[in-house]
Amino acid sequence: xxxxxxxxxxxxxxxxxxxxxxxxxxxxxxxxxxxxxxxxxxxxxxxxxxxxxxxxxxxxxxxxxxxxxxxxxxxxxxxxxxxxxxxxxxxxxxxxxxxxxxxxxxxxxxxxxxxxxxxxxxxxxxxxxxxxxxxxxxxxxxxxxxxxxxxxxxxxxxxxxxxxxxxxxxxxxxxxxxxxxxxxxxxxxxxxxxxxxxxxxxxxxxxxxxxxxxxxxxxxxxxxxxxxxxxxxxxxxxxxxxxxxxxxxxxxxxxxxxxxxxxxxxxxxxxxxxxxxxxxxxxxxxxxxxxxxxxxxxxxxxxxxxxxxxxxxxxxxxxxxxxxxxxxxxxxxxxxxxxxxxxxxxxxxxxxxxxxxxxxxxxxxxxxxxxxxxxxxxxxxxxxxxxxxxxxxxxxxxxxxxxxxxxxxxxxxxxxxxxxxxxxxxxxxxxxxxx
Numbered sequence: 197x198x199x200x201x202x203x204x205x206x207x208x209x210x211x212x213x214x215x216x217x218x219x220x221x222x223x224x225x226x227x228x229x230x231x232x233x234x235x236x237x238x239x240x241x242x243x244x245x246x247x248x249x250x251x252x253x254x255x256x257x258x259x260x261x262x263x264x265x266x267x268x269x270x271x272x273x274x275x276x277x278x279x280x281x282x283x284x285x286x287x288x289x290x291x292x293x294x295x296x297x298x299x300x301x302x303x304x305x306x307x308x309x310x311x312x313x314x315x316x317x318x319x320x321x322x323x324x325x326x327x328x329x330x331x332x333x334x335x336x337x338x339x340x341x342x343x344x345x346x347x348x349x350x351x352x353x354x355x356x357x358x359x360x361x362x363x364x365x366x367x368x369x370x371x372x373x374x375x376x377x378x379x380x381x382x383x384x385x386x387x388x389x390x391x392x393x394x395x396x397x398x399x400x401x402x403x404x405x406x407x408x409x410x411x412x413x414x415x416x417x418x419x420x421x422x423x424x425x426x427x428x429x430x431x432x433x434x435x436x437x438x439x440x441x442x443x444x445x446x447x448x449x450x451x452x453x454x455x456x457x458x459x460x461x462x463x464x465x466x467x468x469x470x471x472x473x474x475x476x477x478x479x480x481x482x483x484x485x486x487x488x489x490x491x492x493x494x495x496x497x498x499x500x501x502x503x504x505x506x507x508x509x510x511x512x513x514x515x516x517x518x519x520x521x522x523x524x525x526x527x528x529x530x531x532x533x534x535x536x537x538x539x540x541x542x543x544x545x546x547x548x549x550x551x552x553x554x555x556x557x558x559x560x561x562x563x564x565x566x567x568x569x570x571x572x573x574x575x576x577x578x579x580x581x582x583x584x585x586x587x588x589x590x591x592x593x594x595x596x597x598x599x600x601x602x603x604x605x606x607x608x609x610x611x612x613x614x615x616x617x618x619x620x621x622x623x624x625x626x627x628x629x630x631x
Contacts, residue, residue, distance in 0.1 A: 199241060200249045200363040202356055203276040205304075206286035207296040208256025211316045215286055215343035216240060216253040219353060244353040249360055252276045257300055274303075278446040282310045282359045284352070285335065289315040289326040293333075301333040310359040313338040314352055319345050372421045373540045375533075376455035378448060378479065380471050381429025383463045384491040387523035389413070389426040392533060417533055425451045430475050453482040456543065456584070457536045461489045464496035464520065468504050476512045483585050485539045485619045486516045493520040493527055515611055516618035543619045544583045552578040552588070559609055566599045573597035576628075587622040595627035 204212050220242040238253045254273035277283055283304055287297050304311045315327035318340040327340035339355055341348035377385045393413060413424045427448035452458055458479045462472045468488070479486045488508050490496070505518045519535060521528040556575045565573035576591040588610075592598065603623070611617050 199365050200282075200360050201239070201252055201276075201280040202249055202360070203252045203254060203273075203280035203283045204286060205254050205257060205273055205277055205283055205300065207288070207294065207300065208258050210256070210286045210288040210291075211343045212256070212286045213253050215284075215314065215316055215341065216251050218343045218346060218349050220251055244357050247357050247360060248365070249281075249356070252280060258296060260296075275446055275450070277304070277307055277309070279450060280309065281363045282312065282356060283307070284312050284314050284356065285333075286314045286316050287330055287333075287338075288317055289323065289330075289340065290317045292326075293329050297330070297333060301335055305334065311335045312352070312355050312359065314341050315339065316341055316343055318342050318347060321347075372423060373457065373537060374423045374425065374455045375536050375540075376425040376427060376451045376458045376484070377461060378427050378430060378452055378458050378475060379461035380463075380469070380475065383429070383461045384523050385429070385461050386426050388459070388461055388489070388491055388521065388529070388532075389424060391523040391526060391529045392424060417537065420537065422533070422537075425455065427451045430478070449478065449482070452479050452484050455482075455484050456540045458484045458486045459489050459532060459536060460486050460516070461491050464490040464493045464499055467499055468507050468518075473508075473511050476508075476514065476516065480512070480514050480620050483620050485543045485585070486512075486514055487532070487535055487539060487618055488512075488516045488518045489532065490518060490520045491523060494522045494525050496520075513607075514618050514620060515608065539618055542615055543585055545586070545614070546583055547580050547586075547614060549577070549579045552580065555610065555613060556590070559606060562609075563602075563605060566597065566602050568597055571597060573602070582622070585620040585622060586616065587624070589624045589626055591626050591628070593628055595625050598625050 204216055206212050216238075220240045222240060239250045240253065241248065241250050243249075254276045255270075257270050257273050285297075285300060285304060287293070301311075301313075313330050313333060313335050315330050315338045318324055318326060319342045324340045327338045330338040339348055339352045341352050343349075377389050379385050393415060413426070415422050415424060430448050460472065460476055460479060462468050468490075472488075476486060476488065490499075490501075490504065501518075501520065508518050509515050517535065517539075519528055519532060521532060523529070556578050560575065565575065567573065571594065574593040576593070578588060578590045580586060580588050603625070607621055607623060610621065610623075611619070
């Protein structure tokens with residue numbers, strides 16, 4: 197069961213982790229006087245007046261701090277904000293309003309989520325008036341609170357609980373298939389979603405970037421529950437940094453991470469572009485099975501389908517299936533759902549060990565394993581120990597004898613034999629321990 201999330205964000209060293217510990221009654225969040233101790237997101241479950249939720253402690257966001265680490269911390273905090281139901285912006289009432297607070301408030305307003313301003317370090321009743329300065333952030337009535345003393349903690353939890361009214365924990369359905377429709381802006385994702393649903397559920401426009409949220413729609417296909425997720429167009433992060441599309445970008449990436457299958461939509465009038473291939477790599481890294489959809493096929497002109505299929509096979513490690521479609525004419529729309537469900541089933545399939553060992557034998561008869569310095573790579577046995585995505589372990593004599601070329605040959609043959617085209621595979625080569 198997934199609980200509602202509350203992201204606790206703010207400038208470095210305003211007392212976020214101390215406040216999270218106070219609100220949860222734990223010491224799970226690391227606290228130190230030095231700024232920047234928290235770097236990754238940490239979720240801590242808590243309960244207030246019968247309502248359960250998860251508080252997400254985040255690293256401090258300083259938009260002016262240089263360096264890759266600061267950039268990574270900011271990204272993690274922004275992901276937490278994008279994934280939350282409510283955000284708590286923690287500010288330092290002792291230090292007063294700072295430019296960094298205003299910049300963060302501006303970002304939070306663009307995220308369109310409920311935001312509560314927690315004016316921290318109000319350590320006595322005399323200092324409560326210090327919180328009023330933060331009205332200027334334009335995020336409503338600030339809550340005066342002291343993470344150290346506990347002053348105002350109950351009031352803050354009351355506000356959080358009130359904002360979470362109507363947000364219920366989500367149940368995980370075993371049979372449920374999450375199907376994300378991803379791709380570049382303006383390739384017809386929303387039109388395709390409407391065609392799949394048979395009704396206009398999402399806004400469609402010729403203007404790129406119309407969809408800003410990842411929109412979930414439930415449907416049933418032959419008695420099987422499916423969640424169809426329309427996403428905002430994916431661009432390079434550098435092109436959307438600091439814009440309203442930044443959170444749309446993160447939500448689209450998270451939709452791929454949560455999905456079982458991604459329909460990667462391309463514009464058939466342009467063919468498979470380098471940007472389409474980049475998005476395909478993103479889906480693979482997210483562990484998401486992928487089908488490549490050449491939409492707008494009615495406008496494809498003299499596009500060579502076999503050339504596009506060969507390009508996808510050559511450039512994408514997943515070797516996804518390439519399907520032509522047209523949201524406008526309805527071409528292959530029903531077939532796309534069927535292909536996606538088959539792919540989801542294949543990603544959850546478990547192959548018996550005896551069958552995998554037969555596969556290893558056949559593989560070696562087709563192409564002899566490599567050798568180095570007179571020693572040849574030997575396969576001892578193979579087994580599968582995870583699904584979704586499938587993960588395999590191959591016991592060998594020496595990992596140092598595995599070449600990149602032969603590892604890819606094995607992976608590609610495995611896909612062909614067990615209909616795993618478009619499914620991410622994890623293959624662990626395990627060498628014998630030296631005694």
